[in-house]
Amino acid sequence: MRKILVTGFEPFGRDDENPTELLARDLDGMEFNEYVVVGRVLPVSVNRSGKVLEGLLNELKPAIAIHFGLAPGLSYISVERVAINLLDMRMPDNNGFKTEDYVIEKDAPLAYFSTLPTRKIVERLNQIGIPARLSYSAGTFLCNYILFKSLHHRAKYGYPKVSGFIHVPYLPRQVVKKHGIITRGVPSMCFENIKRAALVALETSVEWLNGGDGAEIDLFDNSKE
Amino acid sequence: MRKILVTGFEPFGRDDENPTELLARDLDGMEFNEYVVVGRVLPVSVNRSGKVLEGLLNELKPAIAIHFGLAPGLSYISVERVAINLLDMRMPDNNGFKTEDYVIEKDAPLAYFSTLPTRKIVERLNQIGIPARLSYSAGTFLCNYILFKSLHHRAKYGYPKVSGFIHVPYLPRQVVKKHGIITRGVPSMCFENIKRAALVALETSVEWLNGGDGAEIDLFDNSKE
Amino acid sequence: MRKILVTGFEPFGRDDENPTELLARDLDGMEFNEYVVVGRVLPVSVNRSGKVLEGLLNELKPAIAIHFGLAPGLSYISVERVAINLLDMRMPDNNGFKTEDYVIEKDAPLAYFSTLPTRKIVERLNQIGIPARLSYSAGTFLCNYILFKSLHHRAKYGYPKVSGFIHVPYLPRQVVKKHGIITRGVPSMCFENIKRAALVALETSVEWLNGGDGAEIDLFDNSKE
Amino acid sequence: MRKILVTGFEPFGRDDENPTELLARDLDGMEFNEYVVVGRVLPVSVNRSGKVLEGLLNELKPAIAIHFGLAPGLSYISVERVAINLLDMRMPDNNGFKTEDYVIEKDAPLAYFSTLPTRKIVERLNQIGIPARLSYSAGTFLCNYILFKSLHHRAKYGYPKVSGFIHVPYLPRQVVKKHGIITRGVPSMCFENIKRAALVALETSVEWLNGGDGAEIDLFDNSKE
Numbered sequence: 001m002r003k004i005l006v007t008g009f010e011p012f013g014r015d016d017e018n019p020t021e022l023l024a025r026d027l028d029g030m031e032f033n034e035y036v037v038v039g040r041v042l043p044v045s046v047n048r049s050g051k052v053l054e055g056l057l058n059e060l061k062p063a064i065a066i067h068f069g070l071a072p073g074l075s076y077i078s079v080e081r082v083a084i085n086l087l088d089m090r091m092p093d094n095n096g097f098k099t100e101d102y103v104i105e106k107d108a109p110l111a112y113f114s115t116l117p118t119r120k121i122v123e124r125l126n127q128i129g130i131p132a133r134l135s136y137s138a139g140t141f142l143c144n145y146i147l148f149k150s151l152h153h154r155a156k157y158g159y160p161k162v163s164g165f166i167h168v169p170y171l172p173r174q175v176v177k178k179h180g181i182i183t184r185g186v187p188s189m190c191f192e193n194i195k196r197a198a199l200v201a202l203e204t205s206v207e208w209l210n211g212g213d214g215a216e217i218d219l220f221d222n223s224k225e
Numbered sequence: 226m227r228k229i230l231v232t233g234f235e236p237f238g239r240d241d242e243n244p245t246e247l248l249a250r251d252l253d254g255m256e257f258n259e260y261v262v263v264g265r266v267l268p269v270s271v272n273r274s275g276k277v278l279e280g281l282l283n284e285l286k287p288a289i290a291i292h293f294g295l296a297p298g299l300s301y302i303s304v305e306r307v308a309i310n311l312l313d314m315r316m317p318d319n320n321g322f323k324t325e326d327y328v329i330e331k332d333a334p335l336a337y338f339s340t341l342p343t344r345k346i347v348e349r350l351n352q353i354g355i356p357a358r359l360s361y362s363a364g365t366f367l368c369n370y371i372l373f374k375s376l377h378h379r380a381k382y383g384y385p386k387v388s389g390f391i392h393v394p395y396l397p398r399q400v401v402k403k404h405g406i407i408t409r410g411v412p413s414m415c416f417e418n419i420k421r422a423a424l425v426a427l428e429t430s431v432e433w434l435n436g437g438d439g440a441e442i443d444l445f446d447n448s449k450e
Numbered sequence: 451m452r453k454i455l456v457t458g459f460e461p462f463g464r465d466d467e468n469p470t471e472l473l474a475r476d477l478d479g480m481e482f483n484e485y486v487v488v489g490r491v492l493p494v495s496v497n498r499s500g501k502v503l504e505g506l507l508n509e510l511k512p513a514i515a516i517h518f519g520l521a522p523g524l525s526y527i528s529v530e531r532v533a534i535n536l537l538d539m540r541m542p543d544n545n546g547f548k549t550e551d552y553v554i555e556k557d558a559p560l561a562y563f564s565t566l567p568t569r570k571i572v573e574r575l576n577q578i579g580i581p582a583r584l585s586y587s588a589g590t591f592l593c594n595y596i597l598f599k600s601l602h603h604r605a606k607y608g609y610p611k612v613s614g615f616i617h618v619p620y621l622p623r624q625v626v627k628k629h630g631i632i633t634r635g636v637p638s639m640c641f642e643n644i645k646r647a648a649l650v651a652l653e654t655s656v657e658w659l660n661g662g663d664g665a666e667i668d669l670f671d672n673s674k675e
Numbered sequence: 676m677r678k679i680l681v682t683g684f685e686p687f688g689r690d691d692e693n694p695t696e697l698l699a700r701d702l703d704g705m706e707f708n709e710y711v712v713v714g715r716v717l718p719v720s721v722n723r724s725g726k727v728l729e730g731l732l733n734e735l736k737p738a739i740a741i742h743f744g745l746a747p748g749l750s751y752i753s754v755e756r757v758a759i760n761l762l763d764m765r766m767p768d769n770n771g772f773k774t775e776d777y778v779i780e781k782d783a784p785l786a787y788f789s790t791l792p793t794r795k796i797v798e799r800l801n802q803i804g805i806p807a808r809l810s811y812s813a814g815t816f817l818c819n820y821i822l823f824k825s826l827h828h829r830a831k832y833g834y835p836k837v838s839g840f841i842h843v844p845y846l847p848r849q850v851v852k853k854h855g856i857i858t859r860g861v862p863s864m865c866f867e868n869i870k871r872a873a874l875v876a877l878e879t880s881v882e883w884l885n886g887g888d889g890a891e892i893d894l895f896d897n898s899k900e
Contacts, residue, residue: 075400075410082759083812101794102407111759111786119776130396131410136759137444137812149407161895172418175300185356190443193397230576309561309586326569336534336561344551361534386452525750525850525860525870579848581860622868623804625750635750635806637862 001036005062009069012044019171019194020068024098044142044164045095050149050213057153064205065160071167075187076131078167079118080138083148084111112151113206116164117208123202130197136139138165153166162205168194226261227363230287233292235309237269244396244419245293257431269367270320273351275374282378289430290375292383294368296392301356303392304343305363308373309336313365329373341389342433346426355422363390387430393419451486454652455512459519462494469621469644471516482656494537494592495545500599513600514655515600515610519593525637526581527647528617529568530588533598534561538590547656554598562601565613567658571651580647588615651674676711678858679877680737684744687719693870695743707881719817720770724803732828740825740835741871746842750862751806752872754793755813758823759786761780763815779823787826789840792883796876805872813840819898837880843869
């Protein structure tokens with residue numbers, strides 16, 4: 001069976017859980033037609049996560065890779081369209097590592113565009129009542145790093161043909177104690193909706209790979225750069 | 226059986242649904258020990274909602290009344306503690322009515338405090354992972370109006386002994402199209418959690434009425450005013 | 451000359467300044483027709499601030515008292531209309547004191563309404579381009595406490611005839627390091643506008659006391675309670 | 676004298692002013708050592724703004740170009756680091772034009788990085804108490820479009836050597852009527868601080884061009900792509 005790699009992250013900093021870790025474990029082994037999901041959890045460490053990702057891509061040669069990460073404060077599913085060749089960390093990762101204005105790959109362009117059917121995914125999520133938006137920055141921390149690495153691998157080796165990153169909100173239970181100074185509270189999304197959103201992203205990607213119109217990939221095919 | 230009145234509101238303005246309308250319909254008929262819920266939907270009209278509420282209170286003589294309303298932009302369950310004797314509308318209600326600095330009841334104090342076990346409800350919700358907070362203003366629109374009316378009825382006639390108001394967030398599907406100028410999006414809460422929160426509020430109120438320690442009601446018993 | 455008492459607060463918690471402390475010092479000695487401003491800084495301590503306020507009111511017998519406080523996260527000038535008879539602290543004050551559901555004054559109503567010309571002040575601020583709104587909750591910490599104390603003094607002794615509370619945003623320099631989890635940043639207001647707002651509040655109050663139509667005070671005159 | 680091009684935008688949509696229009700007019704003619712500022716206002720029209728910019732760049736051959744735009748809801752000065760080769764409009768421009776997933780320049784990379792000393796500008800602003808942050812997305816509307824055009828011109832013709840985009844908040848008077856559904860209000864910044872920020876950006880750019888360490892330009896020099 002062809003492989004879909006789904007990654008989540010372990011908890012970062014003072015958080016004691018991460019909805020994308022739950023997601024990766026939950027989706028592991030699930031089948032979509034002739035595809036099977038391999039769900040894996042990445043460490044929040046620049047040095048280790050890149051190697052783990054590289055190992056997974058080389059081992060699985062997945063047709064599709066969808067990477068998930070938590071975006072604190074977000075209220076909707078955010079489907080990332082752009083990865084930039086830059087690591088710029090305001091806080092150290094879980095390994096205590098921190099760098100500024102660091103070029104991720106010397107022999108790579110400044111940016112890649114995701115090859116997920118991003119607009120279609122957002123449209124379908126909105127149609128079923130799950131708030132979702134396109135996003136043009138995945139930040140300059142681990143999330144952008146993993147997306148850039150995944151797309152750079154694709155540019156060099158041709159797979160994962162479809163690769164992208166999706167940011168999700170906190171779980172409701174994670175914001176119970178987060179009062180902050182903005183007194184209207186920190187948004188969250190229940191796990192049921194986060195999981196439904198992930199399934200829609202997977203299904204839409206499979207459909208698209210199996211004979212969608214191809215418009216999105218062709219428009220910004222990074223291999224042309 | 227003793228009665229619990231649960232009210233929600235019909236949709237306001239351009240909204241085409243209201244989670245509290247769904248809630249009132251959903252809880253209608255539910256039983257908690259010797260109590261049965263009567264779920265009713267109030268119109269978003271100052272002139273009509275007051276009369277409808279009055280009618281329900283006189284007819285049902287409920288032991289407990291919990292009024293629910295939607296608070297756009299909220300991310301958590303907001304358990305109101307205060308109703309003020311003031312109607313001050315920035316926008317007209319669904320009937321086209323609008324007034325400013327209007328005293329709700331001439332022969333009433335400036336404020337009543339809710340007699341729900343508000344702090345206990347918030348604590349229990351947080352314990353089960355549902356974001357909730359105490360709130361000290363229910364605004365000056367329909368929500369505060371209904372809470373004030375309900376507590377004034379209690380002060381005059383002795384029932385509903387336990388009366389309060391709970392604000393809930395938008396449903397996820399309601400915020401899909403609400404982009405607004407704050408680009409992190411409009412928070413929402415899935416109906417499952419809104420309903421769980423309502424059940425906790427009802428259960429906690431029943432328990433409390435059936436032999437809780439009574440501390441909260443005694444502390445701010447409005448009948449002393 | 452007749453006295454106007456203007457109070458600000460010292461910095462709270464980890465803040466190292468408070469715009470309302472600057473304001474109280476800045477306005478001290480300023481004259482408005484036959485009125486002179488006495489600007490004083492209150493400690494962020496329940497036990498001490500109440501006594502300091504009491505002392506100032508007894509000594510000065512001010513015609514007008516406007517109390518200012520900082521509201522973290524606010525983007526506009528917030529003119530408070532309601533003080534409630536409740537102290538409920540989520541965090542300890544600068545003295546390490548913390549209490550819950552504490553009644554401020556046993557022989558007092560549940561709430562007082564401010565006797566400032568609140569709506570007129572908001573209208574004038576908006577006319578000159580300063581964002582301002584009416585507010586119906588001053589919280590349950592020091593700010594509400596001081597407003598309640600000031601209005602209770604008025605109810606007992608007849609002065610300050612005009613008393614109210616105004617919340618102001620952070621200064622721009624205070625939010626430079628406040629990143630928080632809501633990535634659109636923490637709002638602030640430059641001191642020039644905070645000061646202009648305070649002057650408008652003072653002028654409007656003096657005017658109103660010297661022959662305004664009196665509508666606002668009469669509508670909710672607490673002495674009737 | 677060498678030229679610095681400063682651009683602002685005319686008001687967009689229902690706004691009746693734009694702080695960056697005021698800024699461009701205000702800075703026009705100002706001198707920094709051997710540089711003189713040419714301040715110009717761009718139309719909020721994809722078709723017209725690109726041509727106007729092209730004309731200005733060809734006529735002035737500026738050493739430095741700093742483009743300013745309004746970001747509704749922002750609370751701080753946002754110094755953009757990335758322009759992407761994509762136009763994707765949720766709303767039509769002032770000319771009624773709207774497009775989706777449109778590639779700005781066919782023979783250009785997916786992204787350019789600003790050549791402003793962006794980090795230095797943010798550090799200096801924070802030091803003088805003006806909230807400022809680096810940003811990695813200028814959106815996909817007119818602001819990103821103009822930054823991409825300016826950096827593409829630089830890549831082709833070698834000037835403006837230093838080019839970048841800075842987003843600024845609303846003016847306080849613009850948010851007076853913007854209540855929105857997030858009730859903590861819409862942030863703003865007083866014009867004095869917006870202008871101080873622009874001057875710091877200009878001074879820092881001039882200094883840097885006249886012998887700064889060059890680190891930032893070399894790190895991501897787009898001419899290498």
